[in-house]
Amino acid sequence: MKITTVGIDLAKNVFQVHGVDEHGKAVLKKQLRRDQVAAFFVNLPPCLIGMEACGSAHHWARKLEGMGHAVRLMAPQFVKPYVKTNKNDAADAEAICEAVGRPNMRFVPVKNIEQQAVLALHRVRQAFVRARTAQANQIRGLLGEFGIVIPQGIGYIANRVPELIEDGANDLPGAFRLLVQRLLDHFKDLDRQVEELEAKIQAWHRGSELSRKLAEVPGIGPITASALVASIGDAKNFDSGRQVAAWLGLVPKQHSSGGKAGLLGMSKRGDTYLRTLLIHGARSVIYRVGQKAEACGWIAGVVNRRNKNIAAVALANKNARIVWALLAHGRNFDAGYVRQATTG
Structure with a gap:
């Protein structure tokens, strides 16, 4: 046997x-x-x-x-x-x-200890960011019940709330002021935790050659680059950049039958965290392009033809393919790179 x-x-x-x-x-x-x-x-x-x-x-x-x-x-x-x-x-x-034992089965690459440790930093940071956002919304909602409106944005919480607590003209009860101060202290503690974890991720990014290479791509910063390097591992496990984009859920969802092809919105499969980082990075690039008086280039053309949401997903898809090319072939990012046509 x-x-x-x-x-x-x-x-x-x-x-x-x-x-x-x-x-x-x-x-x-x-x-x-x-x-x-x-x-x-x-x-x-x-x-x-x-x-x-x-x-x-x-x-x-x-x-x-x-x-x-x-x-x-x-x-x-x-x-x-x-x-x-x-x-x-x-x-x-x-x-x-x-x-x-199936010949067409797709497998998940085994991560090493370092990759798992970096991804653990990302997951814990993500949880603290969610908790910080929830705490900010709670403070904003409680103050709204007393007719005090704080502008949107996480930075306004730490700047405006202390002034409101000390202001005696807003008729807030003393017990409520103490309660808001307690919530504000919790908010600041969460914010400090996020900053400390981001510093650790930045330190790992500076020590990783692959992560620094990916950060040269517009729309990819240290947070996104380190998460991609730790998640993808050996890029040669993927046959092409499109497989990486499909793995991240950045390709159209297909619903075809009877020889009639039907393409829907993006599939949203795979790692939601990585997909979110790439799309938000793409939105930053689109915002910068929109600030230029005479914007030109591929992304400007997509924005002019379609809306900004579609352009953000398209740029995130493109960046995912670029990431695969840089990791799989050991190249450095070249903004003016043009693929050479192959001759038979």
């Missing part, structure tokens, strides 16, 4: 394992506790192991690859069609084992 392919259904404590031989016959169905996984696979001959790309998947992928196994991670939505009948751990492990 030689096990060639194994599917693992990851969990917090109990892992389900399903293995097949070279003929596809099931020869292994086993439950493992977390502390038993490493001991079991270190004694197993090298084989192909499939897992869903979920919590702790990259950790176990690195660990099993260190034991000599070939590990492939798959998006859960690609595994779901292979689940037979009812859903349970054993059926999930069997579906993973079957899906990992």
Whole structure:
């Protein structure tokens, strides 16, 4: 009995394992506790192991690859069609084992420790930004109940609210002033946390040659560049720049049937955080172009033909393709680069 392919259904404590031989016959169905996984696979001959790309998947992928196994991670939505009948751990492990052997299956690159650490900084910063925005909106809403309107913009909270608390002409109750001061202190603490995390991301960006290279592209700054480098990893895992754009959900969603092609809005698949960074960076470029008296160039033409939202997505798509070209081919950004036509 030689096990060639194994599917693992990851969990917090109990892992389900399903293995097949070279003929596809099931020869292994086993439950493992977390502390038993490493001991079991270190004694197993090298084989192909499939897992869903979920919590702790990259950790176990690195660990099993260190034991000599070939590990492939798959998006859960690609595994779901292979689940037979009812859903349970054993059926999930069997579906993973079957899906990992499909020749047309798409896999998720395994991230190293440094990539995961940088992405953790981005996720925590994103959570603090959301909390800061929610706190600012709460302060603005509470003051609005007393007829005090603060202009939109995160900067007005720290500038205007202290003056309103000290102003005795607005008839605010003393208990309410103390409450708003407490909320303002919380807002400032969140703002400080965001700045500290941004400083850490900036420091990593300055030490990464690839990240500095991407930051030369208009519409891509240190935050976006570091997130792209950490998320994409080896750009050669993608066959083309369009695959990167599709991976980020920046291509049209297709709904075609009967030979009639139908293209809808952008698919919005993949990583929402990266897509948001690229689109907001594109909006910044469009804003700068609009400030010029005689704007010209590709993006100015798109803005003139369509609206700014469509132009922002188009520029984000273009930047995603540029990012792939820079990472996959080791090039530096050249604003005047013209692709040479190939001759037969």
